[in-house]
Amino acid sequence: MIAAQLLAYYFTELKDDEVKKIDKYLYSMRFSDETLLDIMCRFRRELENGLGRDTNPTATVKMLPTFVRSIPDGSEKGDFIALDLGGSNFRILRVKVSHEKKQTVQMESEVYDTPEDIIHGSGSRLFDHVAECLGDFMDKKNIKDKNLPVGFTFSFPCAQTKLDEAVLLTWTKRFKASGVEGMDIVKLLNKAIKKRGDYDADIIAVVNDTVGTMMTCGFDDQRCEVGIIIGTGTNACYMEELRHIDLVEGDEGRMCINTEWGAFGDDGSLEDIRTEFDREIDRGSPNPGKQLFEKMASGMYMGELVRLILVKMAKEGLLFEGRITPELLTKGKIETKHVSAIEKSKEGLSKAKDILTRLGWSHLRRTVLPSSTSAPLSLFVLPTSWPLRWGASSRG
Numbered sequence: 001m002i003a004a005q006l007l008a009y010y011f012t013e014l015k016d017d018e019v020k021k022i023d024k025y026l027y028s029m030r031f032s033d034e035t036l037l038d039i040m041c042r043f044r045r046e047l048e049n050g051l052g053r054d055t056n057p058t059a060t061v062k063m064l065p066t067f068v069r070s071i072p073d074g075s076e077k078g079d080f081i082a083l084d085l086g087g088s089n090f091r092i093l094r095v096k097v098s099h100e101k102k103q104t105v106q107m108e109s110e111v112y113d114t115p116e117d118i119i120h121g122s123g124s125r126l127f128d129h130v131a132e133c134l135g136d137f138m139d140k141k142n143i144k145d146k147n148l149p150v151g152f153t154f155s156f157p158c159a160q161t162k163l164d165e166a167v168l169l170t171w172t173k174r175f176k177a178s179g180v181e182g183m184d185i186v187k188l189l190n191k192a193i194k195k196r197g198d199y200d201a202d203i204i205a206v207v208n209d210t211v212g213t214m215m216t217c218g219f220d221d222q223r224c225e226v227g228i229i230i231g232t233g234t235n236a237c238y239m240e241e242l243r244h245i246d247l248v249e250g251d252e253g254r255m256c257i258n259t260e261w262g263a264f265g266d267d268g269s270l271e272d273i274r275t276e277f278d279r280e281i282d283r284g285s286p287n288p289g290k291q292l293f294e295k296m297a298s299g300m301y302m303g304e305l306v307r308l309i310l311v312k313m314a315k316e317g318l319l320f321e322g323r324i325t326p327e328l329l330t331k332g333k334i335e336t337k338h339v340s341a342i343e344k345s346k347e348g349l350s351k352a353k354d355i356l357t358r359l360g361w362s363h364l365r366r367t368v369l370p371s372s373t374s375a376p377l378s379l380f381v382l383p384t385s386w387p388l389r390w391g392a393s394s395r396g
Helices: 002-010 016-027 033-051 123-141 185-196 209-220 276-283 292-297 299-315 336-343 348-358
Strands: 078-085 090-099 103-112 149-154 158-162 165-168 202-207 226-230 234-241 254-258
Touching: 078 123, 078 209, 090 123, 103 123, 123 185, 149 185, 149 209, 165 185, 185 202, 202 209, 209 226, 209 234, 209 254, 234 292, 276 292, 276 299, 292 299, 299 336, 336 348
Parallel strands: 078 149, 149 202
Antiparallel strands: 078 090, 090 103, 158 165, 226 234, 234 254
């Protein structure tokens, strides 16, 4: 794990008491089975509150109906455009589904940047940018005259009353474009497209990225009824029985629910497990007090969480001989991709060297481990555990 890689590269033999201090420090961020079960019960209560008509207004986990009533059944075919906005980049795809001898899916895609001045500017600028990218994609694929149906994956909490309507409830992650919250994003995009006048687009559906994930997997395996995102942010959806959803009419059949579980804890229900690092992350975020569970678990924040922990451990003399470089004190200097690189079982040690050298620690002493060893690096430094709170799940 990351602490083992850092320590193994940069330290000579550690004394037993030093190892114990490091282990004890990190162990305080590990959840016991009892705590995890308690959190599970709290989470379930929030899910149930979100589904209830009377309790939904005050629920933090909003359990939003998507009006997606089933997963793919294998009969689908056609030529489509898909827009994917909400993570680190904006992606546009052309998807062809055909039934010749067997069902086949062909995809071609382009990735476009979403500059900070766009996502923090006005809503009209944001959707003008989306429309411009879509026009560029159509030019490259020579399909401006085809008027293909468009599906829009929009990875933010939206209230829907039908598939082609989505009112943004609140921005999350790093997006803060003004004049969009409370508005139908389909109308905003249609307005931007109409303003251009060089192509037409029929937006037939808006879905959350979790729903898109579930539907894509369901296309290959119809038993798939859950979609989970652990990337820039984190969220999940699942197929629910209509009789359990008070927010929509009817009891027959099922509907996909977008949980929006990133907001779990926004009512204070996780205060007893949030650490000083979580609180500092929240204070420096674009949306303080919101999406607290997401800030404890997703890729947008993991690198910064690691940086804050390293700063604290160095200040207490547990790491880097107590030395703190200006680079380590710089917000955003450690990214989630660096954590992932250090975590790699084969290249992790060399990646740790490269990353920490860039962070100003090339002067520190280092341990030379036996080149023939095949034992996990954690055995050299943290033989009992590497207990960071978020466990071993993938972060995106």
